[in-house]
Structures are given as C-alpha cells and as structure tokens.
Amino acid sequence: MSAVKGERAVPAPQAGHAATLNRRRLLNTRGWTFLLVLAAVAVGVPWLNATGALPDYAVSLVGKYLCFALLAIALDLLWGYCGILSLGHAAFFALGGYAMGMHLMREIGDRGVYANPDLPDFMVFLNWQELPWFWSGFDMFWFAALMALFVPGLLAFVFGWFAFRSRVTGVYLSIITQAMTYALMLAFFRNEMGFGGNNGLTDFKDVLGFDLASQETRTGLMVLSAIAVAIGFLICRAVVISKAGKVIVGIRDAESRMRFLGYRVEGYKLFVFVLSAMLAGLAGALYTPQVGIINPGEFSPANSIEVVIWVALGGRGTLVGAAIGAVIVAAAKTVLTGLFPEAWLFVLGGMFVFVTIFMPRGVLGVWDAMVDGMWQTRGMDPRERRLAS
Amino acid sequence: MNLLVLDGVTRSFDGFKAINGLTLTVDPGELRAIIGPNGAGKTTMMDIVTGKTRPDGGIVRFDGHDMSKTDEAGSARLGIGRKFQKPTVFETHTVEDNLLLSLRDNRSVFGTLFSKTDHAARIAELLALIRLEDRRLDLAADLSHGQKQWLEIGMLLAQDPKLLLVDEPAAGMTDEETARTAALLRDLAGDHAVIVVEHDMEFVRALDCKVTVLHQGSVLAEGPLDTVSANEQVIEVYLGR
Numbered sequence: 001m002s003a004v005k006g007e008r009a010v011p012a013p014q015a016g017h018a019a020t021l022n023r024r025r026l027l028n029t030r031g032w033t034f035l036l037v038l039a040a041v042a043v044g045v046p047w048l049n050a051t052g053a054l055p056d057y058a059v060s061l062v063g064k065y066l067c068f069a070l071l072a073i074a075l076d077l078l079w080g081y082c083g084i085l086s087l088g089h090a091a092f093f094a095l096g097g098y099a100m101g102m103h104l105m106r107e108i109g110d111r112g113v114y115a116n117p118d119l120p121d122f123m124v125f126l127n128w129q130e131l132p133w134f135w136s137g138f139d140m141f142w143f144a145a146l147m148a149l150f151v152p153g154l155l156a157f158v159f160g161w162f163a164f165r166s167r168v169t170g171v172y173l174s175i176i177t178q179a180m181t182y183a184l185m186l187a188f189f190r191n192e193m194g195f196g197g198n199n200g201l202t203d204f205k206d207v208l209g210f211d212l213a214s215q216e217t218r219t220g221l222m223v224l225s226a227i228a229v230a231i232g233f234l235i236c237r238a239v240v241i242s243k244a245g246k247v248i249v250g251i252r253d254a255e256s257r258m259r260f261l262g263y264r265v266e267g268y269k270l271f272v273f274v275l276s277a278m279l280a281g282l283a284g285a286l287y288t289p290q291v292g293i294i295n296p297g298e299f300s301p302a303n304s305i306e307v308v309i310w311v312a313l314g315g316r317g318t319l320v321g322a323a324i325g326a327v328i329v330a331a332a333k334t335v336l337t338g339l340f341p342e343a344w345l346f347v348l349g350g351m352f353v354f355v356t357i358f359m360p361r362g363v364l365g366v367w368d369a370m371v372d373g374m375w376q377t378r379g380m381d382p383r384e385r386r387l388a389s
Numbered sequence: 390m391n392l393l394v395l396d397g398v399t400r401s402f403d404g405f406k407a408i409n410g411l412t413l414t415v416d417p418g419e420l421r422a423i424i425g426p427n428g429a430g431k432t433t434m435m436d437i438v439t440g441k442t443r444p445d446g447g448i449v450r451f452d453g454h455d456m457s458k459t460d461e462a463g464s465a466r467l468g469i470g471r472k473f474q475k476p477t478v479f480e481t482h483t484v485e486d487n488l489l490l491s492l493r494d495n496r497s498v499f500g501t502l503f504s505k506t507d508h509a510a511r512i513a514e515l516l517a518l519i520r521l522e523d524r525r526l527d528l529a530a531d532l533s534h535g536q537k538q539w540l541e542i543g544m545l546l547a548q549d550p551k552l553l554l555v556d557e558p559a560a561g562m563t564d565e566e567t568a569r570t571a572a573l574l575r576d577l578a579g580d581h582a583v584i585v586v587e588h589d590m591e592f593v594r595a596l597d598c599k600v601t602v603l604h605q606g607s608v609l610a611e612g613p614l615d616t617v618s619a620n621e622q623v624i625e626v627y628l629g630r
C-alpha cells in the first residue's frame with residue numbers, strides 16, 4: 001500500500017501561489033468598480049441636481065433605490081450564499097423603517113395637528129392618555145438607530161433559533177418566513193398595536209435638527225444611503241471570502257456533509273440570518289425619512305417576493321448583482337407605474353419568468369459568461385480569473 | 390479497550406425493527422467489513438453511531454463517550470468520519486477548498502470567520518495521496534464520479550478520525566479504482582479503525598479482514614470471510630440468492 005503513498009512525490013507547495021489561493025481579496029476589480037460607482041452616485045447626483053440637470057425628487061428617488069440595493073445585498077448573503085430563501089425579508093426592512101419612523105414621530109413634538117408635545121397625533125385621535133411603554137426611548141436618535149438594527153436582529157435570532165434547530169429547510173422555511181411577514185402586516189394594521197394602524201407613521205418634520213423637507217437634508221440622506229450600501233457590501237464581502245463563507249456555501253451545497261465534518265450548521269445559519277436581518281433593518285431605517293412614510297403595506301408578502309426577484313435578476317451569490325437587480329427593477333417600476341400602472345405586476349412576473357428560464361445566473365451571470373468566453377478565446381484559463389475574484 | 394461498542398441496540402421505524410438487539414465491538418485500528426442484504430440495517434447502524442439517528446434502547450459507546458446523546462457534528466468532533474453511499478463533496482468549491490474545510494481546525498462561526506491558516510503543506514500531501522494534484526483548482530463538480538469518491542476519502546483523511554465509516558465505497562468505481570480503494574483502506578487501518586459496508590464480494594475479499602454479517606438488524610455471523618461464507622444461514626439469507 002505504501003505504493004499509493006510513495007508513487008508520487010509530494011510536490012512542495014509553491015511559495016506565494018498556494019498561500020494566496022485560499023485568501024481571496026476583500027476587493028477585487030468588481031468590488032472596486034462597485035464602490036467607485038457608489039461614490040460617483042453620491043457625488044454626481046447632487047452635482048447634477050445643483051446644475052439643474054436633475055429634478056429635486058430624483059435625489060430622493062436615488063436614495064430610495066440605494067436602500068433597496070442594501071436590502072437586496074442582505075438577502076443575497078442569505079439566499080445566494082447560504083441557500084436560505086427568505087420570503088419575508090421585507091419584514092426586517094419594515095421593522096427598521098418603523099424604528100426610525102417612531103423617532104421621527106417623537107421629533108414632531110407639539111408641531112402635530114393636535115399639538116400634543118408627547119403623543120403622536122394618531123394616539124391623541126385614539127384618545128390615548130400616555131405613551132405606550134414600547135415608545136419610550138425613541139425620542140433619542142441613537143436609541144432608535146440601535147433599535148432599527150436590534151429589533152430585526154432579535155426577531156431573526158428567535159425565528160432562526162427555532163427554525164434551524166428543528167431543521168426546517170427549503171420550501172417549508174420559505175413558507176414560514178412568508179407567514180411571519182404576513183402576520184406582522186396584520187398586526188401592524190391594527191390600531192391597538194400602537195404603530196398608527198392603517199396609516200402608519202408619517203408627517204415627519206425633521207431629524208437631528210435637519211428639516212426633512214429641505215433639499216440639503218434629502219441629499220445628505222441619499223449620500224448616507226450610498227455609504228450604508230458600501231458598508232453593507234464590505235461586511236458581506238468580508239464574510240463571504242472568509243473560511244466561514246466557505247462553510248456557508250458548503251451548507252448550501254451539501255448540508256449533511258458539513259454536519260458530518262463537525263460544523264454546527266444551525267450556528268452558521270443563525271449568524272447569516274441575523275446579520276442579513278440587521279442590514280435589512282438598516283436599509284429600512286434609511287428608507288423611512290426619504291419617502292416620508294412607513295405603513296403596514298411594507299410588510300406585505302408581495303414586497304418580500306419582489307426582493308427575491310431583484311436578487312434573481314441581478315445574479316445571486318454575487319452581492320453586486322443583487323444591488324444591480326434592485327436598481328433595475330425599482331427603476332423599471334418607477335417608469336412603468338407612471339406610464340401604465342395596471343401593467344406593472346405583469347411586467348414584474350414576466351421579468352421573473354424570463355430570468356429564471358433564460359438567465360438562471362442573472363445579469364451578472366450573463367456578463368461573467370461573456371468575460372470567460374473572451375478569456376478563452378485569448379487562450380487564457382478562466383479558472384485563474386475565478387480564483388482571482 | 391474497544392473503540393466502538395454497540396450493546397443490545399434497537400431502533401424501530403413505525404414499528405419495524407430496523408436494528409434489533411445489535412451487539413458489535415470494534416477495536417482501535419481495526420479494519421472491519423460489514424455485509425448483509427438490502428435493508429439489513431447497515432446504514433441505520435452508521436446513522437446511530439454518528440448521532441444522526443437516536444437508538445430506542447441499548448448502549449452505544451465510542452472512545453468512552455455515550456453516543457446516544459450526540460449529534461452528527463458532535464460525533465465528528467469526537468473523531469468519527471463518515472463516507473456516504475452517494476459521494477457528497479462541495480460541488481461549487483475547488484478540490485483544495487473541499488480539503489481545507491475538512492482539515493482539523495476550529496469549527497466555530499467566529500473561529501472560521503477570522504481563520505488565517507491555509508494548511509498548504511497538509512493539503513498538498515493529501516492531494517498527492519488521492520492523486521488529484523492537477524485538479525486542485527478545479528471545482529469538485531467537474532470531477533468524474535470516481536474522482537469524487539477519492540476526494541471524499543481525502544476529506545475523511547483530512548479529518549484524521551479515530552474511526553472511519555465507509556458506506557459502499559466501490560459503488561460506481563472501475564475495477565482499477567476498486568482495487569486501489571481496497572488497498573487504501575487496508576493501509577489506513579492501523580492508524581484509524583475502519584468499518585466498511587460493501588456488497589461487492591471481490592472487494593470484501595480484497596480487504597482481507599474480519600467480516601460481520603447483518604441480517605434483520607442483528608448480527609448473523611462474524612469471522613473471517615471464508616468461515617462466514619461457509620455458514621449455512623449466511624448462504625441462505627445472502628450469498629445463496
């Protein structure tokens with residue numbers, strides 16, 4: 001038997017080569033390009049607005065798209081890399097949005113219709129005498145900002161703890177995430193819940209002293225959103241290129257093999273789920289002040305499904321692709337709902353069917369195939385390119 | 390001392406006793422072949438040893454630990470490696486990464502998140518052993534069936550387990566690969582205890598070790614292959630068909 005061992009001399013690991021292989025760079029060409037585009041948007045859009053080339057509302061629109069891009073990146077980490085298809089991710093986004101909305105409500109103070117210094121208008125309208133306990137603390141910005149991350153994270157933790165330990169996977173898991181967001185939507189619709197019921201939270205005035213109606217504040221929020229996308233991307237990218245990222249992909253591809261190698265799969269899934277939910281919450285917190293309202297409709301199952309379509313269209317398991325998909329679909333939605341409002345859902349459904357059948361790896365997948373082809377025609381090994389990314 | 394002890398283990402599925410009073414011991418470094426007709430309970434026995442399936446009754450001890458309360462990851466951490474009937478590797482990872490993930494190292498989320506070791510030397514050694522040096526940067530999905538089997542064996546070796554459970558390794562292999570696999574398993578025994586489940590009699594003969602015959606969830610016969618295959622009962626339930 002020593003024949004098997006001895007037959008081939010063990011090759012000495014080539015210095016440098018071997019060492020770099022398992023260490024992928026935090027920023028490859030694609031990552032740098034993505035960050036440069038974000039920077040260009042953060043600088044270029046306000047500049048175009050100042051010169052009059054872009055109308056004021058376009059700045060907030062771009063800010064909104066950026067929030068969607070962050071939400072898509074968050075879902076891609078979970079679905080594209082770990083294989084967990086959440087059909088309830090809009091719930092985490094909406095919770096982050098509500099946390100920020102609660103702060104903005106408290107900031108209104110006595111400038112509301114009823115001029116009550118403590119109670120938001122809808123509570124006065126419902127004849128409530130005092131602020132419910134869960135509204136306390138939200139007068140402080142830092143507390144609301146923390147809650148925008150903590151509440152989605154906690155919900156994901158509790159939900160994931162039970163689901164992953166009892167080994168609920170695949171389509172069953174997707175269905176219960178959908179049920180989760182639906183249940184939250186029904187709950188938030190109720191006036192007694194204390195979140196403004198049907199109308200949600202709106203009529204915001206300012207944040208940290210900045211007037212939300214002013215173009216400067218709107219521009220600032222858009223730039224903050226671009227920074228949040230960059231940070232979210234870098235965090236996800238750091239996870240993905242680490243050894244933990246390899247474990248996560250391994251769980252997606254062969255979960256039981258991972259278990260038999262000694263990895264506690266539940267722990268990894270929980271980590272990814274919570275991180276993803278917190279990033280979604282951050283996106284929601286930036287969304288609310290830019291659109292000026294947060295209502296229970298944000299929890300609607302259709303919203304979560306739309307996020308899945310963004311990621312599928314852009315190319316899952318790429319992070320950058322998810323952001324691209326979000327912007328493409330959201331921009332298409334803006335244009336089409338303006339032109340033919342009834343047609344939008346059909347177009348969305350059509351896009352999903354088209355991508356599933358003709359571009360299973362999404363826009364970036366098509367791009368990659370083209371670049372691989374170019375490498376091959378030049379006689380180079382596409383493996384090298386893949387490993388370098 | 391025995392490395393693995395199963396004593397009067399039972400397990401039923403919907404009233405059907407898949408494992409029925411199974412008693413079996415394996416010594417450290419021992420090579421053991423387990424044969425038996427379809428549905429004899431061979432795979433279920435491995436499920437019980439690795440904590441995938443809980444026994445209804447009886448004792449399962451591995452290296453001094455009670456295995457009836459561990460899960461799969463726990464059994465792996467205690468030193469049990471398992472090869473499935475169907476080769477299971479991480480298709481979208483490179484051959485190298487498949488081995489990297491298998492090597493002994495910190496398995497916790499935060500341990501892997503901040504891991505910096507690439508184990509280059511050990512991986513090169515394993516690649517040579519499973520003869521996949523030139524496939525190192527290829528995705529596992531691009532390997533042939535036989536190469537995937539070898540990669541999976543390499544992953545088991547990377548774990549450096551005290552006990553290796555190998556379910557039908559020769560399935561789908563060419564004659565030459567089968568012979569090499571038998572030789573490899575023989576070579577591994579000694580450093581690791583190895584339990585091999587196999588239908589292919591040529592393969593079992595090549596292993597040249599003690600054979601246990603399972604039937605209806607318990608041991609029917611045990612001993613050298615020649616003795617066992619001369620056993621009347623064994624011929625009746627298995628070999629004779």
Ligand SMILES: Nc1ncnc2c1ncn2[C@@H]1O[C@H](COP(=O)(O)OP(=O)(O)OP(=O)(O)O)[C@@H](O)[C@H]1O
Binds near residue numbers: 407
């Ligand atoms: N999870 C399960 N649920 C129900 N029945 C099961 C389960 N696992 C195994 N069984 C049954 O237990 C019996 C033993 O199955 P097992 O897979 O252990 O047999 P085996 O000896 O490995 O057979 P083969 O040679 O076909 O691989 C079979 O009748 C099988 O149907």
Ligand SMILES: [Mg+2]
Binds near residue numbers: 431432433474
């Ligand atoms: Mg079996």
